[in-house]
Amino acid sequence: MDSTQGRRPTAHAGDQGTADADAEQFWERHYGTRRAWPAHVNPLLAETAAPLRPGAALDLGCGPGGDAIWLAQQGWHVTAVDISTTAVERVRERARDLGVADRVVTEQHDLASSFPAGQFDLVSAQYFHTPFSLSRGRVLRTAAGALRPDGLLLIVDHGSTAPWSWNQDPDIHYPTPTEIAAELELDPAHWSVRRAEMPRRRATGPAGETATVIDNVLLVQRRDPPMTA
Ligand SMILES: C[S@@+](CC[C@H](N)C(=O)[O-])C[C@H]1O[C@@H](n2cnc3c(N)ncnc32)[C@H](O)[C@@H]1O
Secondary structure (H helix, E strand, O other): OOOOOOEOOOOOOOOOOOOOHHHHHHHHHHHHHOOOOOOOOOHHHHHHHOOOOOOEEEEEOOOOOHHHHHHHHOOOEEEEEEOOHHHHHHHHHHHHHOOOHHHEEEEEOOOOOOOOOOOEEEEEEEOOOOOOOOOHHHHHHHHHHOEEEEEEEEEEEEOOOOOOOOOOOOOOOOOOHHHHHHHHOOOOOOEEEEEEEOOEEEEEOOOOOEEEEEEEEEEEEEOOOOOOO
């Protein structure tokens, strides 16, 4: 099978979610009508993954694919997933153009109702935000369950609103790393929190404007079950 072939979603066992056509249309319009957004790796993903030995990675809500392509360039085998067909097609084309097509699989999923198959050493959810109702906690718990022993789940959320963001709702609440960790409902006997922080960084918007923004970062690691005597 061509590993760069886009795959359609497959429902996963026990999934109670429902696909949301409005959400799919929203994100399809978002990627279909806008000028090509420069697809750079997100700095907190690069910082986290750079010291790791490359393995299998899953990029949830990959968008135009800056992270997926960067990971592939570092030697990772990446599954890049998004609700937008245009986004995953763009990732596939970029992977081909940049010579990493053999390390990038793209799959279109509405993660509300389906999840990619496989086991991963790294699952990354970078700014996995949507204006639509989505049981993000359930998606992220499924993601945690798809990790191999010692695997890492990196969640980087917005912690503040950039001036160029599509979401300028003044009442928005960005879950803190502690709140995200609580949503994951992870058994501390099998999981450790490696990082829970809210760092600031200087970010650049689509027109080149800059602003200081906050990121909410949670990194958890799956641990081997303790040995029993
Ligand atoms: C704010 S963007 C972040 C994109 C990318 N990770 C980045 O850092 O630039 C959120 C992404 O999640 C995707 N997304 C939103 N809802 C989704 C869903 N239910 N299933 C899969 N992807 C979804 C969107 O299409 C979009 O690409």
